[in-house]
């Protein structure tokens with residue numbers, strides 16, 4: 001029986017992927033084998049040694065101490081692309097709200113008093129204050145062309161916008177999905193110079209912190225819109241507020257409000273709503289629950305942010321899995337210990353990613369506690385699991 005601790009509400013459709021005869025799931029579980037979460041901040045939490053896998057039902061993993069988990073040999077899974085359409089739709093909503101002054105116009109409308117005739121007069125007199133502009137007259141800059149950025153760029157093109165994209169690390173899959181109509185910016189500065197609106201879709205990491213800066217905001221034409229549904233910190237909020245106050249930037253659409261941002265009339269603050277659709281919550285929960293179950297049951301690794309992909313069909317015997325530092329002769333040392341114990345390797349898979357290597361070995365016989373301890377004792381082994389044979 002595996003124990004799964006949930007740190008946020010996880011869609012029941014996802015939790016149903018973990019059969020109750022094999023999985024105990026709850027928010028108060030001690031010594032869990034796995035953790036499922038959404039935005040819970042794990043950095044200040046003591047993560048029990050019992051944890052073998054962490055599943056983030058979403059895209060961003062900046063709320064998880066991934067490096068610490070890597071050093072423990074614990075994979076962190078996420079759900080790439082599973083909430084991308086939801087975020088794309090809210091980006092488009094934000095762009096439309098900003099370019100048509102929808103928020104201020106609605107506030108004006110809801111403040112009108114009087115009978116129907118008076119309201120009609122006030123509406124017709126007041127609407128001139130909320131004249132907007134249409135998307136096809138504008139250029140959108142998309143920073144980060146991953147699951148969300150590609151969808152945003154393609155959708156904006158289909159709405160008639162000119163679209164300029166920037167992603168020096170774009171994956172082959174994203175490049176295939178990106179419309180050929182999206183123009184490539186040669187640098188971030190180049191992008192800001194050309195764009196009336198800029199939207200960010202990058203993870204929050206050292207390289208992306210503050211990339212929407214005072215200097216870059218000045219490169220934009222007057223009246224620009226900034227959209228940040230990625231993470232607080234990617235835009236320099238102080239610089240954006242200064243630019244709003246000067247009238248250079250017209251609107252800041254943000255999914256990560258702060259006290260200062262929320263009270264600003266030119267800020268459209270959403271309550272971290274990008275992925276909050278039934279569809280996205282279900283997609284994320286199902287995808288990540290499947291990854292965690294496949295890892296706990298079979299040692300399979302799919303959609304981990306810190307481990308290589310690894311899948312080997314079960315051949316029926318005992319399976320051992322080992323995560324270790326990606327240095328020479330680890331497999332040699334492991335197979336020597338197995339040979340010394342008289343154990344035959346029926347099948348073996350070894351993959352690496354960055355500093356981590358991961359090995360799955362199916363054995364013809366049962367492994368003893370002594371051999372397990374000897375493998376665990378090899379310098380560089382981060383974690384080891386023994387999975388019982390499957391009929």
Ligand SMILES: NC(=O)C1=CN([C@@H]2O[C@H](COP(=O)(O)OP(=O)(O)OC[C@H]3O[C@@H](n4cnc5c(N)ncnc54)[C@H](O)[C@@H]3O)[C@@H](O)[C@H]2O)C=CC1
Pocket residue numbers: 058059060061080081083084087143144145146147148149166167168169170171174201202203204207208229230231255272273274275276
């Ligand atoms: N508001 C919300 O509810 C949500 C927010 N997010 C945020 O959006 C981010 C992006 O999500 P996805 O598109 O699903 O992730 P993704 O991993 O598919 O795409 C991220 C893209 O950023 C690019 N990138 C990385 N460093 C870069 C840099 N320095 N300059 C330019 N591009 C860079 C990568 O090459 C990749 O193509 C997540 O990390 C998360 O923080 C994601 C989902 C929901």
Ligand SMILES: O=C(O)CCC(=O)C(=O)O
Pocket residue numbers: 038039057058059060061083272275276
């Ligand atoms: O679970 C959520 O609502 C947040 C989603 C998110 O921010 C992400 O997937 O990175």
